[in-house]
Amino acid sequence: AQTVTQSQPEMSVQEAETVTLSCTYDTSESDYYLFWYKQPPSRQMILVIRQEAYKQQNATENRFSVNFQKAAKSFSLKISDSQLGDAAMYFCAYRSPSGSARQLTFGSGTQLTVLP
Amino acid sequence: EAEVAQSPRYKITEKSQAVAFWCDPISGHATLYWYRQILGQGPELLVQFQDESVVDDSQLPKDRFSAERLKGVDSTLKIQPAELGDSAMYLCASKTGTPLTSRDTQYFGPGTRLTVL
Numbered sequence: 655a656q657t658v659t660q661s662q663p664e665m666s667v668q669e670a671e672t673v674t675l676s677c678t679y680d681t682s683e684s685d686y687y688l689f690w691y692k693q694p695p696s697r698q699m700i701l702v703i704r705q706e707a708y709k710q711q712n713a714t715e716n717r718f719s720v721n722f723q724k725a726a727k728s729f730s731l732k733i734s735d736s737q738l739g740d741a742a743m744y745f746c747a748y749r750s751p752s753g754s755a756r757q758l759t760f761g762s763g764t765q766l767t768v769l770p
Numbered sequence: 771e772a773e774v775a776q777s778p779r780y781k782i783t784e785k786s787q788a789v790a791f792w793c794d795p796i797s798g799h800a801t802l803y804w805y806r807q808i809l810g811q812g813p814e815l816l817v818q819f820q821d822e823s824v825v826d827d828s829q830l831p832k833d834r835f836s837a838e839r840l841k842g843v844d845s846t847l848k849i850q851p852a853e854l855g856d857s858a859m860y861l862c863a864s865k866t867g868t869p870l871t872s873r874d875t876q877y878f879g880p881g882t883r884l885t886v887l
Binding site for chain 1: 880881
């Protein structure tokens with residue numbers, strides 16, 4: 655079974671600075687998808703960024719980018735120019751490839767605080 | 771922008787009582803998921819549907835939990851009887867495609883926070 659580990663329960667960053675959230679995973683599959691989800695307080699979880707394992711190029715979405723190291727099974731999220739609205743719980747998630755009914759496996763989350 | 775709707779947002783109940791949660795997925799989304807999220811942890815899948823059919827309920831405690839999606843649109847998750855350990859956030863999510871297609875993005879609802887006293 656796949657496992658996802660987020661070793662940083664809490665992180666803080668100064669507004670306008672850059673922060674990196676860590677995620678590692680364990681799998682025997684070669685093709686899969688990785689995600690970062692953001693869950694603001696009392697609001698729904700939303701997708702931040704997605705990475706396909708077969709793509710070597712790291713995904714980027716505006717201020718959000720990932721460092722995907724397939725051999726190391728590492729998938730970190732970098733937030734540049736942090737804003738107050740980035741404060742939330744961030745979850746790393748793994749999805750099995752097509753053909754498996756077992757879907758998202760989440761890590762335990764990292765609580766990000768943005769300091770003004 | 772279309773969203774996944776859930777109700778109620780908050781529910782307080784006493785142990786041994788029955789509770790039910792409702793989810794209305796984004797229109798046209800064939801696949802629907804129920805997750806349980808214990809405070810301080812990531813969501814864990816309970817059950818997933820494609821249309822009205824259960825695809826995977828291997829993690830659903832079937833002695834007390836049940837889920838249905840009778841017409842393949844909205845869904846209800848029930849707990850009877852509720853136990854103290856059931857206190858958690860219950861999240862509903864939906865996506866296009868089937869449970870077997872991994873590329874599609876899951877969209878989450880705001881969740882129902884259950885407190886069992």
